[in-house]
Amino acid sequence: MTKKFNFDVTATDGRARTGVISTPRGEIRTPAFMPVGTAATVKAMLPESVRATGADILLGNTYHLMLRPTAERIARLGGLHRFMNWDRPILTDSGGFQVMSLAGLRKLTEEGVTFKSHIDGSRHALTPERSMEIQALLGSDIVMAFDECTPFPSDEATARRSMELSMRWARRSREAFGDRPGHALFGIQQGSVYRDQRQESADKLREIGFDGYAIGGLAVGEGQATMFEVLEYAPAMLPEDRPRYLMGVGKPDDIVGAVERGIDMMDCVLPSRSGRTGQAFTRFGVVNIRNARHQDDPRPLDEHCTCPACRNYSRAYLHHVNRAQEIIASMLLTWHNLHYFQELMQGLRDAIAEGRLAAFVSDFHARRAEGDI
Ligand SMILES: Nc1nc(=O)c2cc3nc(NCCN4CCCCC4)[nH]c3cc2[nH]1
Numbered sequence: 001m002t003k004k005f006n007f008d009v010t011a012t013d014g015r016a017r018t019g020v021i022s023t024p025r026g027e028i029r030t031p032a033f034m035p036v037g038t039a040a041t042v043k044a045m046l047p048e049s050v051r052a053t054g055a056d057i058l059l060g061n062t063y064h065l066m067l068r069p070t071a072e073r074i075a076r077l078g079g080l081h082r083f084m085n086w087d088r089p090i091l092t093d094s095g096g097f098q099v100m101s102l103a104g105l106r107k108l109t110e111e112g113v114t115f116k117s118h119i120d121g122s123r124h125a126l127t128p129e130r131s132m133e134i135q136a137l138l139g140s141d142i143v144m145a146f147d148e149c150t151p152f153p154s155d156e157a158t159a160r161r162s163m164e165l166s167m168r169w170a171r172r173s174r175e176a177f178g179d180r181p182g183h184a185l186f187g188i189q190q191g192s193v194y195r196d197q198r199q200e201s202a203d204k205l206r207e208i209g210f211d212g213y214a215i216g217g218l219a220v221g222e223g224q225a226t227m228f229e230v231l232e233y234a235p236a237m238l239p240e241d242r243p244r245y246l247m248g249v250g251k252p253d254d255i256v257g258a259v260e261r262g263i264d265m266m267d268c269v270l271p272s273r274s275g276r277t278g279q280a281f282t283r284f285g286v287v288n289i290r291n292a293r294h295q296d297d298p299r300p301l302d303e304h305c306t307c308p309a310c311r312n313y314s315r316a317y318l319h320h321v322n323r324a325q326e327i328i329a330s331m332l333l334t335w336h337n338l339h340y341f342q343e344l345m346q347g348l349r350d351a352i353a354e355g356r357l358a359a360f361v362s363d364f365h366a367r368r369a370e371g372d373i
Helices: 047-052 063-067 071-076 081-083 095-103 128-138 156-177 196-210 225-232 252-260 270-277 308-312 314-321 327-353 357-367
Strands: 006-013 016-023 026-030 033-034 056-062 090-092 105-108 113-116 123-126 142-143 184-189 214-216 244-246 265-267 279-284 285-287
Touching: 006 327, 016 327, 026 033, 026 327, 033 327, 056 063, 063 071, 063 090, 063 095, 063 123, 063 128, 071 128, 081 090, 090 128, 095 113, 123 128, 128 142, 128 156, 156 184, 156 196, 184 196, 225 252, 252 327, 252 357, 270 279, 270 327, 279 327, 308 327, 314 327, 327 357
Parallel strands: 033 265, 056 090, 090 142, 142 184, 184 214, 214 244, 244 265
Antiparallel strands: 006 016, 016 026, 105 113, 113 123, 279 285
């Protein structure tokens, strides 16, 4: 890896900005949405189809891949990019969040976490050092520091203990990551909904020094209003010349609100997961294709959409294959949703570059009906 990792801000509109993250495996246009490829696949999608939706980067998960097929096996087979046939950038989450949300019999100490696999009950350990080793074996381009996602709600003392542990783990992550040209390590801010703790966390991460900075501990049940309250101040606490990544977000209106508040990168299972359940996101709101009212409807999901589902299939067909639990239902709705999310990102990038973000946002909200359409 000769080429460097770099981030250039290219335009701003209020607190929002557009930029380009340069990596040896390609460029990432920001604000960027990362489809989630948890088990080395974006479910129901071929990698070339994911690329066709406009994605520049995918997210993978340390937790899932360490359990199955193991990071060592993926390394022996040439690394995660080769393994899953995606040659563009990959960001991998560091595992702590998934342990707390998926694994059994967890034990958390200063050293790290031990847990039982949700797949076969085998026992495993994750520490900052082991997480860095796994992410290096996978060959991911953007590595996340090993942290604890503070549960919500947490009282101030609990949140502080959690944040301070994550900051000690951030330093251990930085030291274990070492110097890997062309690869980036992102720190993760914690501090729950407490402004002073968010500031202390940001200051500590700056002192350690990272290639990018994530806002963790959100999208954990606090609700959009509380999340936006934190996003009123948290992004500006992080270096403005580095990418700011809001983890786990979100619904289209979460994404728009986060970009307005200075966020550059996001990821969420929503477009793929909800596609498999029959939910289609459109500029007018959410279509639940399982609803009987679609069974005779010859129109596409969204006549303005250029994705394969909207170009070639009727709502009646999508209703039928969803009801019949046909595999193509997951394929077409996932493709449509990922296409819609990437179109939304392109719309945001264009609006920021042309200084018309406020108009874009009010038009975005005006079009959308509440509830299913
Ligand atoms: N390393 C790490 N640290 C975090 O604080 C974190 C915080 C997060 N918050 C979320 N929220 C995901 C919400 N998602 C919404 C759609 C349905 C499934 C859950 N994902 C996260 C991932 C995270 N990863």
